[in-house]
Amino acid sequence: MDVIPGAWRRTAKGAGLLSPDGEVAPTIFAEMSAAAARTDSVNLGQGFPDEDGPAEVLEAARDAIAQGINQYPPGRGIPDLRAAISEHQRRFYGLTVDPDTEVLVTAGATEALTATLLALIDGPDDEVVVFEPYYDSYAAAVALAGARLRTVPLRRPDFQPDLDGLAAAVTDRTRVILVNDPHNPTGAVFSPHVQAEVVRLADRHDAVIVTDEVYEHLSFRRPHVPIATLPGAAGRTLAISSAGKTFSTTGWKIGWVHGPAELITAVLTVKQYLTYVNGAPFQPAIAVGLRLPDAYFVDAAAAMLRKHGVLGTALQSAGFEVFAPDGGYFTVADATALGGADAAAFCRSLPERVGVAAIPLSAFATPENQSYYSGLVRFAACKRIEVIEEAARRLTALR
Known part of the structure; x- marks a missing residue:
């Protein structure tokens, strides 16, 4: 069989x-x-x-457990964490994000990514463009969604993509351009020229930009710049991040995705049949973490x-x-x-x-x-x- x-x-x-x-x-x-x-x-x-991770965050999780926050949280995530995510995006990047309609809490960034691809892919003719080498779950999620994986190689020594190669990879069949920045596994931070070209190509071919930004607070040479902050990008970008790398809480699996309300609703439609919800006492703790001082x-x-x-x-x-x-x-x-x-x-x-x-x-x-x-x-x-x-x-x- x-x-x-x-x-x-x-x-x-x-x-x-x-x-x-x-x-x-x-x-x-x-x-x-x-x-x-x-x-x-x-x-x-x-x-x-x-x-x-930071003592304040760990203590907040203990307090939440002691206070009985141990049952299913709301499907979109607890309101205070969604508010903290919105505040974080405004504080660090100047982005305005509605915590009620444009934020979804997930079981880590991996679930956010998988639910996003399952929600956005229409059929086997759809393609997802990624930079290679790539985090291994990308290929698995694309395969689960039934789409085709198109890769754009990153070459040593700087691991920046060739822009002509990127332009050749993105076509009218491209449903998603997936950008991991800062990049795992190479440690690259993509240049403004690369980011601008991603936005231009997404607009030209009517693709959705999905960004994996879990290392956003570990950018060493310059502050992290989300693609969603670029002109014309916010309306077609779903930005994914998580608490694991920022607060050394990888086992808690608290992630999130934010973007246009209609896209978030599509992702929620899938996500509710994956984990449904997760991490009730960890969600208020991560809200504390996102509000820590600079x-x-x-x-x-x-x-x-x-x-x-x-x-x-x-x-x-x-x-x-x-x-x-x-x-x-x-x-x-x-x-x-x-x-x-x-x-x-x-x-x-x-x-x-x-x-x-x-x-x-x-x-x-x-x-x-x-x-x-x-x-x-x-x-x-x-x-x-x-x-x-x-x-x-x-x-x-x-x-």
Whole structure:
């Protein structure tokens, strides 16, 4: 019995979600985390922090539980969190967002993304344009929605897209242009020229812009600029973010999406049949987090940049070529000089060799484009400084 329907199998296999023989393949993240546990390695593979978030936010969650906020919250999210999201967008970006009709709270950014694509895709002729390499759930969500994935490669050293290549990828079949900025896994922050071209192409081809901005407060060289703030963009943009990266609460899975009311209603129509609602006592806690003083957000970015600095220095000393990130959790390095031209094989050997786990960048690319990222490895910097320093000590064995 073929329990995976043919259409899904074909789409998923093309997106690299199934093995060549059509079986469901475990993700590289699960594989490397298991290897890290088996070898007692420092896990710089998966991007989750090993430090708690701000005390005010944690205490607010405890208070909410103690006060009995433990049942289903409203389908759109509790009013105070939706108000805090609206206030946050005005405070940091000057965006006016109606908390009652233009904000939807979700089970993390991943659900927001999946519900958005399921709501917007009309059929198999629709295409979703993404920058490659890409967060792995993008291909899965596009496959679930039954659309075609079109990729625009980001090339070293700056990981900015070629604008002619972007223009060629976006056509009248494009339903969604999906932009992750700051970008996972490369750490790139897209230039104003790239952002402006995304808006121009979306307008020309009547596409919806969907932005994944979960690293918005971890932009190191310049303040984050949401595409929705650009002229003509707000009316066709759905902006997604979450609390996990900003407040080191990845396990709480509190995300949100905001945009034009009619688009949010479409996303809600799907979302209510996914998780329905989630995280009742965590929602008021994240409202507290979004209202923290500016100093918290400035200090969080500075602390992450310092961790990248320690990690980058260690990688250079070990013989890697390092591409310093402009934002986010991850540092990308080229292992070719260390015999790691096949980054996947290199990463699979790393736990046994030196006790460090990392992820090959090819894991974030479609099968036909993986050669573009040969030798490139992603390391997570979102760990305690002493953990990064221990990883640095171990990596010296590669020299």
